[in-house]
Amino acid sequence: MQLRVRALESILTEKGYVDPKALDLIIEAYETKIGPHNGARVIAKAWTDPEFKQRLLADGSATIATLGHVSRVGDHLVVVENTPKVHNIIVCTLCSCYPWEVLGLPPVWYKAAPYRSRAVKDPRGVLADFGVTLPKDTEIRVWDSTAETRFIVLPMRPAGTDGWSEDRLAELVTRDCMIGTGLPKAPQGAGR
Amino acid sequence: MNGVHDMGGMDGFGKVEPEPNEPVFHAPWEGRVMAMNRAMGATGAWNIDMSRFSRETLPAHVYLGSSYYRKWFLGLQQMLLERGLIDADEVEAGRALRPGKPLKRGNFTVGDLPRVLSRGSFSRPAQGPARYKPGDRVRAKNIHPATHTRLPRYVRGHVGVVDRLHGSHVFPDSAATGQGDNPQWLYTVIFEGRELWGPDTDPTVKVSIDAFEPYLDPA
Numbered sequence: 001m002q003l004r005v006r007a008l009e010s011i012l013t014e015k016g017y018v019d020p021k022a023l024d025l026i027i028e029a030y031e032t033k034i035g036p037h038n039g040a041r042v043i044a045k046a047w048t049d050p051e052f053k054q055r056l057l058a059d060g061s062a063t064i065a066t067l068g069h070v071s072r073v074g075d076h077l078v079v080v081e082n083t084p085k086v087h088n089i090i091v092c093t094l095c096s097c098y099p100w101e102v103l104g105l106p107p108v109w110y111k112a113a114p115y116r117s118r119a120v121k122d123p124r125g126v127l128a129d130f131g132v133t134l135p136k137d138t139e140i141r142v143w144d145s146t147a148e149t150r151f152i153v154l155p156m157r158p159a160g161t162d163g164w165s166e167d168r169l170a171e172l173v174t175r176d177c178m179i180g181t182g183l184p185k186a187p188q189g190a191g192r
Numbered sequence: 193m194n195g196v197h198d199m200g201g202m203d204g205f206g207k208v209e210p211e212p213n214e215p216v217f218h219a220p221w222e223g224r225v226m227a228m229n230r231a232m233g234a235t236g237a238w239n240i241d242m243s244r245f246s247r248e249t250l251p252a253h254v255y256l257g258s259s260y261y262r263k264w265f266l267g268l269q270q271m272l273l274e275r276g277l278i279d280a281d282e283v284e285a286g287r288a289l290r291p292g293k294p295l296k297r298g299n300f301t302v303g304d305l306p307r308v309l310s311r312g313s314f315s316r317p318a319q320g321p322a323r324y325k326p327g328d329r330v331r332a333k334n335i336h337p338a339t340h341t342r343l344p345r346y347v348r349g350h351v352g353v354v355d356r357l358h359g360s361h362v363f364p365d366s367a368a369t370g371q372g373d374n375p376q377w378l379y380t381v382i383f384e385g386r387e388l389w390g391p392d393t394d395p396t397v398k399v400s401i402d403a404f405e406p407y408l409d410p411a
Contacts, residue, residue, distance in 0.1 A: 001219070001221050001262060001265065002219065002220070002221045003286075004265065005221040005224050005225055005265060006221070006224075006286075007283065007286035007287070008228065008265070008268070008269060008272075008278075008283070009224055009228060010286060010287050010288070011278050011282050011283070011286070011287060011288050012228060012232070012272075012278070014287060014288035015277075015278070015288045015290075015291065015292030015293075016291075016292045016299050017231075017232065017235065017277070017292050017295060017299050017300065018228065018231045018232065018299065018300045019299070019300060019301045019302060021302055022227075022231060022300055022301055022302045022304065022305060023224060023227035023228060023231060024227075025302060025305055026226070026227040026230055026231065026305065026308060026309070027217075027223040027224070027226070027227050029305075029309055030216055030223075030226070031216045031217070031223070034309070035216075072306075072309070072310035072311070073310075073311060074310070074311025074312060074313060074314075075311075075313040075314070075315055076311075076313075076314065076315075076358065076361075093198070093199050093200030093344050093346070094197060094198060094199075094200075094244075094342060094344055095197065095244055095247070096260065100311070101310075101311055104216065105216055105226070107210070107211065107214050108211060108214065108218075108259075108260065109208050109209055109210050109211065111260045112205075112208075112209075112260070113199055113202075113205035113256070114205040114206050114207055114208045114209070115208045116199040116200070117199040117200065117201065117202040117203070117205045118205070118208070119200075120200045120201060120346060120388075120399045121200070121201045121346075121385075121388075121389055122394075123397055124394060124397075126208055129207050129208040129209075129210070130208070130210060136396070137396065138396060139396050139397075139398060140394070140396050140397045140398070141398050141400070142397065142398070142399040142400070143380075143400050144200065144344065144399060144400065144401045144402075145402065146342045146343070146344060146401045146402045146403070147314075147342055147358070147361060147364070147378050147402035147403075147404065148240075148314040148361060148362070149358055149378070149380070149402050150311075176210070181208075181210075
């Protein structure tokens with residue numbers, strides 16, 4: 001693949017369609033600047049600021065835009081909240097739609113057949129693949145991203161984090177817990 | 193189209209395999225493919241729905257047997273060839289044999305970077321009033337277009353409830369075939385797991401899709 005890709009890039013460059021330096025910068029942005037740490041900041045803020053959380057759930061795009069991320073969010077970002085009664089999971093059965101602006105590029109498993117095929121039919125089985133077990137009566141709410149709307153999960157704030165700063169809380173927010181295939185890390189010493 | 197890309201509910205693909213500490217790219221060429229796709233998309237050579245359709249039309253065995261970025265590479269090359277932006281003899285030679293053609297929004301340069309790192313808006317002025325409101329029962333149409341559609345097979349014919357209205361958006365089924373934006377109202381529609389997968393299904397499961405109004409009938 002390396003050779004075929006290099007050949008195609010040579011053709012596009014020689015024809016003037018793309019500047020390879022610009023391609024370098026796109027790659028650099030996704031390797032270093034745009035990733036789950038952006039989403040984690042949003043979640044941590046929502047955990048500490050009820051007013052922000054309310055606005056976030058009402059209008060994810062506009063509210064996250066106020067945080068000034070490198071990758072400006074589009075108009076169609078929706079934040080869905082986990083509660084003791086409802087657990088949300090995001091999938092794209094048709095391709096790989098994913099909230100790039102707040103989570104970066106999707107992991108391989110998110111784009112692969114096992115997840116895409118099973119998340120809508122056997123979400124608890126998928127969660128088990130991630131080592132996650134939820135109470136039997138928790139509603140499992142699967143969001144299939146079939147249009148340009150993008151979803152991110154607002155997980156429940158872990159117990160034992162009273163008084164924690166946003167920075168400290170952000171460290172508990174994993175990429176998977178914002179997709180719904182994981183839970184936030186337990187605070188150290190809480191023994192969860 | 194009823195392609196293998198429409199995977200919701202299929203069996204036999206095995207377990208999900210999360211990769212601890214997964215790198216953003218597994219080889220340098222993956223990053224180049226991602227960047228070339230973003231860049232060429234930004235030149236206006238095609239729209240996002242056309243690029244999705246190009247990957248869906250890869251032969252089924254190629255689609256299933258290729259890594260994600262290999263699919264992106266094959267789809268990209270196919271679109272460039274179809275539009276005459278590159279030629280087969282150039283692919284064979286591994287270099288340009290003719291000068292480039294003019295692109296709708298011009299060649300991609302460093303100055304275009306902010307545009308590809310931000311997400312575009314797909315909202316468009318509505319062509320008429322929305323037919324449904326939250327709480328309405330709707331049935332996903334039993335349709336099987338041979339071209340691009342975002343109505344997955346697993347909901348077709350099934351009844352769900354409108355959860356929310358997202359406004360009027362570019363209609364992928366039209367945009368993918370070059371017929372313009374043809375804006376349509378977009379709804380999140382929730383289906384009970386049992387409605388989709390039968391009475392033995394876990395009763396706690398609910399699945400939503402985002403459905404364009406032409407995909408729905410009142411129920």
